[in-house]
Amino acid sequence: MVGFLIQRLLQAAVVMVVISAMVFVGVFAIGNPIDVLISPDVTQQIRLDTIKAYGLDQPLWRQYLTFITRLVQGNFGRSFVFNMPVLDLILSRLPATLELTLAAVLGAALIGVPLGMFAGYRPDSIAAKLLMGLSVLGFSVPTFWIGLILILVFAVNLGWLPAGGRGATVSVLGVEWSFLTLEGLKHLLLPALTLSLFRLALMIRLARAGMREAILSDYVKFARAQGLSEAKVIWGHVLKNISIPIVTVFGLEFGATLAFAVVTETIFSWPGLGKLIIDSIQSLDRPVMVAYLMLVAFLFIMINFVVDIAYAALDPRLRAGRA
Amino acid sequence: MTQPVLEVAGLATHFFTREGVVKAVDGVDLSVARGKVLGLVGESGSGKTVTGFSLMGLIDPPGKIVAGSVKLAGRELVGLSPDAMRQVRGRQIAMIFQDPMMTLNPVLRIGTQIAMALRAHETLSNAEARRRVAAALGRVGIPSPEERLDAYPHQFSGGMRQRVAIAIALINRPDLIIADEPTTALDVTIQGQILSEMQKLCRERETALIWITHDLSVVAGLADAVCVMYAGRIVEKGDVRAVLERPLHPYTIGLIGSIPSHNRRGVPLRQIPGMTPSLLRLPAGCPFRTRCPRADAACVNDIPPQIIDGREVRCVHVNAMSAA
Ligand SMILES: Nc1ncnc2c1ncn2[C@@H]1O[C@H](COP(=O)(O)OP(=O)(O)OP(=O)(O)O)[C@@H](O)[C@H]1O
Ligand SMILES: [Mg+2]
Numbered sequence: 001m002v003g004f005l006i007q008r009l010l011q012a013a014v015v016m017v018v019i020s021a022m023v024f025v026g027v028f029a030i031g032n033p034i035d036v037l038i039s040p041d042v043t044q045q046i047r048l049d050t051i052k053a054y055g056l057d058q059p060l061w062r063q064y065l066t067f068i069t070r071l072v073q074g075n076f077g078r079s080f081v082f083n084m085p086v087l088d089l090i091l092s093r094l095p096a097t098l099e100l101t102l103a104a105v106l107g108a109a110l111i112g113v114p115l116g117m118f119a120g121y122r123p124d125s126i127a128a129k130l131l132m133g134l135s136v137l138g139f140s141v142p143t144f145w146i147g148l149i150l151i152l153v154f155a156v157n158l159g160w161l162p163a164g165g166r167g168a169t170v171s172v173l174g175v176e177w178s179f180l181t182l183e184g185l186k187h188l189l190l191p192a193l194t195l196s197l198f199r200l201a202l203m204i205r206l207a208r209a210g211m212r213e214a215i216l217s218d219y220v221k222f223a224r225a226q227g228l229s230e231a232k233v234i235w236g237h238v239l240k241n242i243s244i245p246i247v248t249v250f251g252l253e254f255g256a257t258l259a260f261a262v263v264t265e266t267i268f269s270w271p272g273l274g275k276l277i278i279d280s281i282q283s284l285d286r287p288v289m290v291a292y293l294m295l296v297a298f299l300f301i302m303i304n305f306v307v308d309i310a311y312a313a314l315d316p317r318l319r320a321g322r323a
Numbered sequence: 324m325t326q327p328v329l330e331v332a333g334l335a336t337h338f339f340t341r342e343g344v345v346k347a348v349d350g351v352d353l354s355v356a357r358g359k360v361l362g363l364v365g366e367s368g369s370g371k372t373v374t375g376f377s378l379m380g381l382i383d384p385p386g387k388i389v390a391g392s393v394k395l396a397g398r399e400l401v402g403l404s405p406d407a408m409r410q411v412r413g414r415q416i417a418m419i420f421q422d423p424m425m426t427l428n429p430v431l432r433i434g435t436q437i438a439m440a441l442r443a444h445e446t447l448s449n450a451e452a453r454r455r456v457a458a459a460l461g462r463v464g465i466p467s468p469e470e471r472l473d474a475y476p477h478q479f480s481g482g483m484r485q486r487v488a489i490a491i492a493l494i495n496r497p498d499l500i501i502a503d504e505p506t507t508a509l510d511v512t513i514q515g516q517i518l519s520e521m522q523k524l525c526r527e528r529e530t531a532l533i534w535i536t537h538d539l540s541v542v543a544g545l546a547d548a549v550c551v552m553y554a555g556r557i558v559e560k561g562d563v564r565a566v567l568e569r570p571l572h573p574y575t576i577g578l579i580g581s582i583p584s585h586n587r588r589g590v591p592l593r594q595i596p597g598m599t600p601s602l603l604r605l606p607a608g609c610p611f612r613t614r615c616p617r618a619d620a621a622c623v624n625d626i627p628p629q630i631i632d633g634r635e636v637r638c639v640h641v642n643a644m645s646a647a
Contacts, residue, residue: 217425218422218426219425219426219428219429221426222418222426222427222488223439224412225379225417225418226417226440226491227410227411227412227413227414227440227443227444228409228439228440228443229409232439232443236431237431240430240431241429314430315430316430316432316475316477317429317475
């Protein structure tokens with residue numbers, strides 16, 4: 001296990017170095033932030049001074065070296081636009097995105113997996129067919145459209161829920177959370193629902209496929225032959241067996257939603273990371289872009305790591321090669 | 324003879340598929356006494372497994388028991404409520420399957436799985452459950468059972484897994500065990516060990532055993548009585564020695580004739596000509612008549628089982644044959 005951890009850590013370090021170089025070059029190619037940062041009518045001297053102050057006069061490889069050296073010291077640099085440390089900026093936006101993502105993906109899993117299991121258990125029932133039809137909708141309708149319709153119905157026409165923003169937040173350990181207040185929850189509901197519909201459809205399909213396969217297997221027949229109740233057969237035997245693909249997709253979707261909830265955050269003016277990255281691309285705020293993309297890569301590495309550990313916990317056969 | 328613990332009469336299980344009604348089991352009568360072994364033989368698709376599952380009440384749609392009675396220790400099982408039937412399964416009738424690689428849940432510990440079988444019928448403390456589970460494993464010949472409780476199925480060989488399945492079947496001391504070809508997937512030495520252990524365990528506890536198999540030599544060594552199945556019916560039934568040594572039904576004769584060891588070397592093996600008829604379109608009368616060397620116009624009528632030479636046979640020609 002310790003060997004496995006060390007191996008994974010080394011892998012992660014290599015991946016992060018490669019990603020940082022790719023991101024740095026990629027962001028460099030997008031455009032020169034100087035044109036955005038300085039108004040065109042300042043003197044040539046001020047212009048040169050500013051370029052020098054941001055280190056933009058250096059060749060790319062030197063800028064990268066400076067960046068990496070500072071990074072190793074835990075310094076991501078300062079945002080050109082917000083003029084504050086990038087790390088602080090990102091950490092101040094992360095909780096909003098985190099709670100939105102958690103609500104959407106966890107909600108989709110907690111509702112979708114039981115529904116999918118039911119649909120796989122009674123595939124010929126009307127409810128199961130209805131669920132399958134709805135899940136096709138969940139796959140094919142674009143997220144932004146769902147968001148707009150939800151706003152139109154629940155915020156504009158019915159006036160039950162707010163159309164945007166985070167609402168009141170409560171500070172826990174210095175971090176602001178919406179889900180702890182009723183008003184915050186109301187604000188959270190529509191964007192979380194928008195984000196979750198696709199994931200819900202995915203979870204339903206996955207759980208249904210797993211259930212249909214499991215229900216025909218010998219171990220389920222054998223469990224029934226022992227006189228186990230259907231509840232014990234399903235929750236005691238089947239669930240753990242079908243959870244590996246579910247956990248995999250959960251991890252991937254969690255990472256993807258966390259990193260790319262941009263559209264939904266924009267529609268609902270949710271002050272999260274997605275909005276921050278869109279703003280910083282528009283203003284060519286390089287340090288923010290670089291740090292954000294690296295954070296995303298880091299999150300994916302962490303999520304995959306946790307998923308691998310979950311595999312080992314779920315399936316003993318995967319533990320063997322790891323001792 | 325003692326009062327049989329299991330009495331099956333006129334059992335019929337049909338599958339209502341899109342292509343038509345599959346009469347997988349069609350009027351089966353059989354009985355087993357305590358501590359006795361009944362061999363159920365017949366070619367692939369003859370309905371042996373469906374018979375076993377029917378006794379367990381585990382026929383899933385589109386299948387259904389359409390007629391007949393299954394009496395266990397005098398109590399009628401056909402028509403019991405699902406929950407009452409669940410309580411019979413595992414506690415009064417247990418079943419062991421063919422492929423030990425598939426019957427255990429790969430992600431649960433051996434001890435957990437056995438304990439689940441135990442707890443389906445009894446409430447007990449963790450310590451007590453663990454003790455009983457270890458004892459059950461020890462009884463089927465698994466060395467140092469306490470240490471093996473926390474193992475997973477993939478850490479066991481096929482033979483060991485089948486022993487675990489047997490331990491699960493035995494743990495609630497059922498009246499009847501249905502073993503559906505449990506040694507087919509194992510090599511010959513392990514097969515022999517498991518056979519003799521099952522025999523011993525069932526004899527000790529007076530458990531009745533139905534042993535489903537293709538292998539007539541297993542039946543010869545293990546069973547007291549034998550039922551020969553063909554296309555959902557029992558064509559010949561009786562004491563194992565009598566049936567194997569002096570088979571009467573043409574199908575039984577063909578089956579025994581096609582065992583390699585019964586033929587001299589160099590002489591081509593005899594086979595039963597033709598194929599198993601589709602259960603969707605069974606011919607009227609005797610289902611075997613399309614492949615039977617003795618078939619004639621008389622076979623078109625339905626034949627009730629008749630008692631000849633101390634056994635039940637379903638063939639119109641047997642009378643003349645045995646008289647001769
Ligand atoms: N769910 C089902 N739907 C339709 N037909 C079925 C179903 N289950 C079984 N049958 C049919 O019932 C017949 C008997 O099957 P069964 O499994 O009992 O045969 P068997 O004697 O156990 O054969 P084997 O020796 O190969 O195990 C087969 O023709 C099979 O096609
Ligand atoms: Mg079978």
